[in-house]
Amino acid sequence: EPEVTQTPSHQVTQMGQEVILRCVPISNHLYFYWYRQILGQKVEFLVSFYNNEISEKSEIFDDQFSVERPDGSNFTLKIRSTKLEDSAMYFCASRERLAGGGSYNEQFFGPGTRLTVL
């Protein structure tokens, strides 16, 4: 069964360093998302991406964050200068578009990347 993959599974970095989190969405999916989950808290939306551009972003997604789809398969989240409070699990998700544009199709989540900022 196709699945969303994410690398690395765990990333440790020093405060102020840049990190790139990578995701490979399911191959026929067209909509891509990043969410984060601070330890013990709820999952929060960061950004959605469609047709090679950001379609929606949250207030968390400030100028330190960027997303890119550098080729036909990868979807990346870059944090330019990490802060301690960026420590969280980051989930990538993707969704296909069904014929007729039905709104009920689910988002498939990757296994997450645990980011630890020291």
Place this chain on the structure above:
Amino acid sequence: AQKITQTQPGMFVQEKEAVTLDCTYDTSDQSYGLFWYKQPSSGEMIFLIYQGSYDEQNATEGRYSLNFQKARKSANLVISASQLGDSAMYFCAMRERRVTGGGNKLTFGTGTQLKVEL
């Protein structure tokens, strides 16, 4: 105001019994979708069940069913015949009116930690 409210931070259930996990939501949209995800201790997000706002029947998926009461804005998850492997965090989430260009972010509740006991 919270868009998704899960009032039970933790629940215990005996193996083989049914359990209901509560979820209430707040939206002014007529078209929306409600999702339940399971997050085991390993951290991944597993889609369980979906209910559309226009669906007339309650959704069911195997041992999972969704008790959808639109007037009360509640979408409780019912797990029948609980198994030890059901022990996990359960998140209720909502997707509101479709955004042109494919946003459709999910808004999550704070989750309910379910523990299934022998």
